[in-house]
Amino acid sequence: MQGTKYMLSLTWNAPEDAFDNQDQYLFEGRSVDDIFVSNTSTYKFCGIEILI
Numbered sequence: 001m002q003g004t005k006y007m008l009s010l011t012w013n014a015p016e017d018a019f020d021n022q023d024q025y026l027f028e029g030r031s032v033d034d035i036f037v038s039n040t041s042t043y044k045f046c047g048i049e050i051l052i
Contacts, residue, residue: 006043007051008036 022029
């Protein structure tokens with residue numbers, strides 16, 4: 001998979017204040033990056049370049 005690139009395009013239908021907010025029940029203060037760290041780490045481990 002070396003040389004492969006990826007980019008996530010996410011739509012949440014959630015207000016911006018749902019993230020990075022300790023008072024929110026579902027995400028518990030996590031950011032979008034925090035939520036997808038396992039996904040991103042898997043791609044990095046496989047040698048896939050992450051497009052920003």
